[in-house]
Amino acid sequence: MATTPAPSPGRARGPLTLLVAVPLIVAFALWAFAWPAARTAPRDLPLGVAGPPAAVEQLTGQLQQHKGAFEVHRYHDEAAARKAIRDREVYGAVVASPSGPKMLTASAAGPVVAQLLTQAASRTAPEGTTVHTEDVVPAPPNDPRGAVLSTSVLPLALAGVLAGALTVLLRLRGTRAVGALMGAAALVGLVAAALADSWLGALSGNWWAEAAAFGLTVLAVSSTVAGLGALLGPKGIGLGGLLSVLLGNPWSGVSSAPEMLPEPLGALGQLLPPGAGGTLLRGVGLFDGRAVDTPVLVLTAWTVLGLLAVTVGGLRGEGARTRSEETGGEATGTAGTTVLRNRLSDMRS
Structure with missing residues (x-):
């Protein structure tokens, strides 16, 4: 009576490995992609502040109320803030001017960040004040959203x-x-x-x-x-x-x-x-x-x-x-020598 051979341990572990590995890989991928997307928020985002010292102090205090959100860089005038944006030192700058606060952004550095900075400037502006926004380094017209x-x-x-x-x-x-x-x-x-x-x-x-x-x-x-x-x-x-x-x-x-x-x-x-x-x-x-x-x-x-x-x-x-070839060559040489000796022994007999 024929008996069915028992499955090898490797074949038995195969389905179990598949069932465990696939969910783990999917979970890891979801963690790597979804977690950063779900927790997107400014964390020490470089932001400039420019204008008269008193106005800069006030704006800095308002921005620092968002704990850990912005890393404030101070500039003495609007021209210096613009240069810092073009040099990628900051993502934008709030400028205090006699006509009201102005928000300088750079959508080329990231449209999402530019929009966030505009919203933050609007929230920190005095009530009833309109914040003027200017895109210093705009994204290309053919790809405005990057x-x-x-x-x-x-x-x-x-x-x-x-x-x-x-x-x-x-x-x-x-x-x-x-x-x-x-x-x-x-x-x-x-x-x-x-x-x-x-x-x-x-x-x-x-x-x-x-x-x-x-x-x-x-x-x-x-x-x-x-x-x-x-x-x-x-x-x-x-x-x-x-x-x-x-x-x-x-x-x-x-x-x-x-x-x-x-x-x-x-x-x-x-x-x-x-x-x-x-x-x-x-x-x-x-x-x-x-x-x-x-x-x-x-x-x-x-x-x-x-x-x-x-x-x-x-x-x-x-x-x-190279070592494998040398080993193979030695084995071949040894086998050839053995065959030759056997033939010589047969001839003598």
């Missing part, structure tokens, strides 16, 4: 993850891997700049600087994924995707501002490639390249570390393959 920039971070992250994963799966090593990653990033940068600037008109900066910003963002992600994959295998690809897509994208703050996210997500997001890339793109595409030193440094660090990991992982793989 939708193109805010939605570009995820495709760039996905492109980087795909390029890095393919580099690992195709077993590219050394200069071939580095060349493939850099070439793919450069092409993505050119295509993205053509779409976002030339076609959609959502960016208004130097075209080549925008292409370089797009490309550097993709290269930082792809080199990180490829480096982790070269060191850790498929698990490294998953870890790189988690850092870039599940954490880097929702924590980038590109749709509002890093200071609008729960702490410390805004600061952490700027240390990941998508957040640094979004800040860099906003700087080169809408603010004439101002305040881009930090995001360039962050992206360069991820790129260098990733390419270094790719190189080390490739050297490790080459060493393992």
